[in-house]
Amino acid sequence: MNSAPPPSRAGRPRASAENLNTRVSSRQQILDAAAALFSEAGFSGSSTRAIADRVGIRQQSLYYHFAGKDDILAELLSGSVRPSIDFVEGIEAWVPDELSPAGALFALASIDARTLRRTPHNIGTLYLMPEIQDPRYDAFRNQRRELRAIYGRLGAAAAHPDVTGTITEERIGAILIQLTEVVIQLRRDDQGATGDDDATIAASCLRVLGLSTAEISAAREEADRITALVQRSAAQPA
Structure with a gap:
């Protein structure tokens, strides 16, 4: 059986x-x-x-x-920084020279905030871990320094003279990258972060540089054109 x-x-x-x-x-x-x-x-x-x-x-x-x-x-860690650097490189490669630093900065800050907002499980909270100082993470720290320097360069070029007369380019870069990274804190405090925050943070970056509401509005319109141009260029086959 x-x-x-x-x-x-x-x-x-x-x-x-x-x-x-x-x-x-x-x-x-x-x-x-x-x-x-x-x-x-x-x-x-x-x-x-x-x-x-x-x-x-x-x-x-x-x-x-x-x-x-x-x-x-x-x-x-690299994935939380590299997209913003790549975007700037796209701007410099594809955008005509006559486009303003303010427009480029607004675009960068928006893209950077969006990248941090989308990183899995808010990986930016690990930036301050003591382990990050290990030489194994030199590449990430160098990338973040590069991004901070880009903020400083664009910020110094976009700022009003009364701002650049009292603060160094290096300090401008440090302030602007910290403004963008407030997204990390928003996510950590369970306040969330939305697409609207990207533009708000970018506008705040320009406001601390002394730009007026009208100038910020113009920079935002320019940033939309910059972003569209870079994205179209990146999508084209080599």
């Missing part, structure tokens, strides 16, 4: 690449899971095993994409 096979037992699916959401790359799912864990448990309280478990893959599969959690954190 043949006996029927025993019923299958419900349980956790076997961890494998096949369990991953096929619409999101394995690498991106690892980054998203790590961002969540770093925000919840801190960097030192997270492990590659915990990250792999959250994604639903073997720990060894994670190492196919990243050398370790330091590598993951470095990419997450």
